[in-house]
Amino acid sequence: MADDGTAWLGIDLGTQSVRALAVTGDGRVLGSGSAPLTGRRAGPRHEQDAGDWWDAVVTASRTALRSFDRVRIGGLAVCATSGTVLLTDGSGRPVGPALMYDDGRAAGEAARAREAGLQVQNGWGLPKALWLLRANDGAGRTRENGRLQEVRLAHQPDVIVTRLTGHPVPTDSSHALKTAYDLEHDTWPFPAFAELGLPEGLLPEVVRPGARLGEVCAAAAEETGIPVGTPVVAGMTDGCAAQIASGALREGSWNSVLGTTLVLKGAASQPVRDPSGVVYNHRAPDGSWLPGGASSVGAGALAAYFPDASPAAMDKAAQAFEPASVLAYPLTSPGERFPFLAPDATAFVLGEPASDADLWAALLQGVALTERLCLDYLHHLGAPLDGPLTFTGGAARSPYWNQLRADILGRPARVPEQTEPALGMAALAAYGMGAAATLADAADRMAHVRTVLQPRPARTVAFADPYARLLDELEARGWLPASVAGHARARLDLDTAGS
Incomplete structure (x- = not known):
């Protein structure tokens, strides 16, 4: 992919903000912008207004492109949170709020979907779609200005792309995955949907990521500053976007995204089969597979225990406690999704910590021990793990935690210079417009490794006992299947890339 001065624009619709990044083909960031988002939370409820998304996109894009007098934008793509859905009218305009990825009101609908033979988790998009339909009196229509209008199901980026292009667009298969789209056969599961009472007319057309959806229209260009006629290509979920930004797209490569929670995503030539539904598979634009899973442990637990702490100062103090005197399973919210499915799982700390530093440690x-269990579970399923491991996410800004994770995992880890999902969308836009032969080639050009961490064998050995204790505790509580615990124990003396 030659760097001819063309810039590629990636837009990331996050939970708390929208980010826009303009990047050249060789990864030089020419401009960036962001704008905050807010939502409504109450118990299991978490909603946002799609109008706020557009306002934030306008602000972030204008900021990113304010110095672009002589640079051409070759294309753009949009990523968003996975499992966030809403209803729109026939022209793509929202008819109500969006149910966010962690809205928890659709557990009953998820159970119904599983009874119909669909492998979905409670927080996925399909249960929320069924919930929205029920809240809409079960009909695929809504009343506006006294007239009944057909409603359509949309995923978060669809609303933004519709505004950008000026017309309704298909959804991408990456966001459609958690609405039960069958990626292997490229179709919606219509018989199961009929059993659930989901009208066919509710469902959008689906295309592969990287497919061209249209061009930026005059009205959107005036608001956003993105030039009229800029090509818009179908995006992917934010987790996939972060994986692209990490460069972990060749078979056996994995990206571990540690933010509020922990997400692992890898690359494989075939889908990784998991009868329990803990691991699911996105599909890359070239037809290869991106298996992964999302845990509920993560850095969010630090803020819950220590809301006013200085992370750098606490990291320094924690170095005296390796391993800590207590064992923690730091869930950020009730229920676990990966490396096992346990809706009733709760966070715990076994023992009384000697100090705040001991608890922080x-x-x-x-988190790192759970991360190891995730990799052991993937090995249990037969996933390829022999490629490089990359750390991204907000927690990757902590040098101490990065090294600790490499030590506990017993394998090297790369930390890229730029880890934003918006970079992944810039790479996808470049690939979609033919500027690179493969998406992996586009990502390799844009993603630059900042450092490579080497595990320290003595530290890896020191954490073998805490890991074994965690396995025992999770199994004793009935959350971790015995077969998975046994597989992980058999790998105590191996690094997590070992066979």
Whole structure:
């Protein structure tokens, strides 16, 4: 992919903000912008207004492109949170709020979907779509200005792309995955949907990521500053976007995204089969597979225990506690999704910590131990793990935690210079417009490794006992299947890339 001065624009619709990044083909960031988002939370409810998304896109894009007098934008793509859905009218305008990825009101609908033979989790998009339909009196229509209008199901980026292009667009298969789209056969599961009472007319057309959806229209260009006629290509979920930004797209490569929670995503030539539904598979634009899973442990636990702490100061103090005197399983919210499915799982700390630093150390270590279990579970399923491992996410800004994780995992880890999902969308836009032969080639050109961490064998050995204790505790509580615990124990003396 030659760097001819063309810039590629990636837009990331996050939970708390929208980010826009303009990047050249060789990864030089020419401009960036962001704008905050807010939502409504109450118990299991978490909603946002799609109008706020557009306002934030306008602000972030204008900021990113304010110095672009002589640079051409070759194309753009949009990523968003996975499992966030809403209803729109026939022209793509929202008819109500969006149910966010962690809205928890659709557990009953998820159970119905599983009874119909669909492998979905409670927080996925399909249960929320059924919930929205029920809240709409079960009909695929809504009343506006006294007239009944057909409603359509949309995923978060669809609303933004519709505004950008000026017309309704298909959804991408990456966001459609959690609405039960069958990626292997490229179709919606219509018989199961009929059993659930989901009208066919509710469902959008689906295309592969990277497919061209249209061009930026005059009205959108005036608001956003994105030039009229800029090509818009279908995006992917934010987790996939972060994986692209990490460069982890060749078979056996994995990206571990540690933010509020922990997400692992890898690359494989075939889908990784998991009868329990814990691991699911996105599909890359070239037809290869991106298996992964999302845990509920993560850095969010640090903020819950220590809301006013200085992370750098606490990291320094934690170095005296390796391993910590207590064992922590730091869930950020009730229920676990990966490396096992346990809706009733709760966070725990076993023992009484000697100090705040000891507890901080236990939380850091607890996340890393769970991360190791995730990799052991993937090995249990036969996933390829022999490629490079990359750390991204907000927690990758902590040098101490990065090294601790490499030590506990017993394998090297790369930390890229730029880890934003928006970079992944810039790479996808470049690939979609033919500027690179493969998406992996586009990502390799844009993603630059900042450092490579080497595990320290003595530290890896020191954490074998805490890991074994965690396995025992999770199995004793009935959350971790015995077969998975046994597989992980058999790998105690191996690094997590070992066979």
